[in-house]
Amino acid sequence: MERASTKGVLSHLSFLEVHARSRGSQSQQQGRVKELKAKVETLRVRRNQLKAEINAHKNIQKLRSSIDRQNADEEEEMDEDSENLQLLRLMARHTELQDLLHAHHLIGGYDAINTSQGKGLCVSLTTSYEGVYLDTFNLEIDLKPKVKIGHHNIPPFIPLNNLAEQINLQTDMKAFLDTLSQHLNAFAGRKQQLKLVKEHHKSVEVMESNVLCSILLLMLTEPTEKMAILCSLDYTDHTRCLPTRVHFECEDQQVLHSPQWKKNQILLMETPVHKALITMKKMGTVV
Template sequence: MEGATTKGVLSHLTLLEAQARSRKTQPQQPSRVKELKAKVEALRTQRDQLKAEIETHKNLQKMRASLDGRRTHEEEEEEMDEDSENSQLLRLMARHTQVEDLLHAHRIIGGYNVIKTHQGKGVCVSLATAYDDVYLETYNLEMDLKPKLRIIRHNIPPFIPLNSLVEQSNMQTDTRTFLETLSQHLNAFTGRKQQLKLVKELHKSVEVMESNVLCSLLVMMLTVPREKTAVLCTLDYTDHSKCLPTRVHFESEDQELPNSPEWKKNCSLLMETPVHKALTTMRKMGNIM
């Protein structure tokens, strides 16, 4: 009798445990299904977004090709209605990406003005020069981008060592350094040229005896007020990337004058100051007429 009772209790406990487990799993099942459905829906949404992005990218590529002139008008009409809103929006987006590309190139090469040429296969770079806050000449380089970067046309003065600058700065791998070096040479040249112009305009008593097209040599006849002594002043600009001379030489009938303390100061002044400004200081000090 006792054994039957024990078996009955155990059976009842087993039943209760089974019921408890059933109650625990039943509320969880709908929650798990709901979670899986939400995940499937999120993945479908992500898939649709990726498909839309891929389609938009393809249309942008086609529109970019159209703007670059690489597709015919018939091809455009076949694939896209030009009067539709989508077409207009894609055209604006394509133009926007073109502008972003140009701005990126503008930053890469140091802020020089760039215009696309040959239907995007080349660029024209403008290098403006200035001296003492005055804009002077602008020079242009037209370069092919493929199969390798090369200069095809330019208006750089022939006495600027363009080929040497290309080799020294390794234009293929460091275009920005090449343009910076070239710009430095051009600005130095136009700066020396502008100084020569100002000497002629501001100092009528100074006679320019000799100069060259590169403005790397300047010979002037100066006059000392006392006894009207003449001094031949030679400025030599051997560093063509700078506006200041690397050598100053004086010649005079008064052989002691060039070695005098006063004219040694004038020599330093001419090496450290633009020539037209140095001559103004020398005149104020009474060293020249």
């Protein structure tokens, strides 16, 4: 009787174990089914998005082709009030500009023309700051019999020959042009900042600046005591538009050691000077 009872208990326990495994397996299967359903739904949404993008791209290509074929008279007859047409035109223009930028990038990002019957190259380097195009500089490079710098209108304070030697103009012309462009854009950016300070901050007096715009002395006014504070900005890194050193001077040194003026020092080192002055005025630290 005991053996039979023991067998009965073991059989019951075995049944419970199999049942528990079965339930666990079913729970895992249900979880897996939910996961797969969610993945299918995500893929379906992505498929619809791709279809919409493909249709939009086809419409843009058709519009670009039709615009190329039509003359000015035919364009005037089109419905100018159609919002969809206007949107498609803008999208077509945007796509066209992206193609031009891509092509420009493939040739190194510089406008260049052959000179001296293929023996030379004239490169145009355009500078810009905050989306505004500024000065354009031209550099002629002789290719034969040896690569060397020819005529140019690069400012004399840009170390042109030193850059050519450091980077080796003979073997890596693009690296040389990239570095030169960096110097020119940084100079143009500092020059533009100085211009914006003079135009938009009449209460700030520009005491001194050099041709390279690597040194800038500003006279600020503290609003509470009407105290004059001399601010000097030193741009020792000529490839950047931000100063590497900012220093304040005034009669009351305690003012300059206050937390607010320490914040102003960090602000001027991390933000273009014309924007930093706007923030300082909003905080009430300068007039």
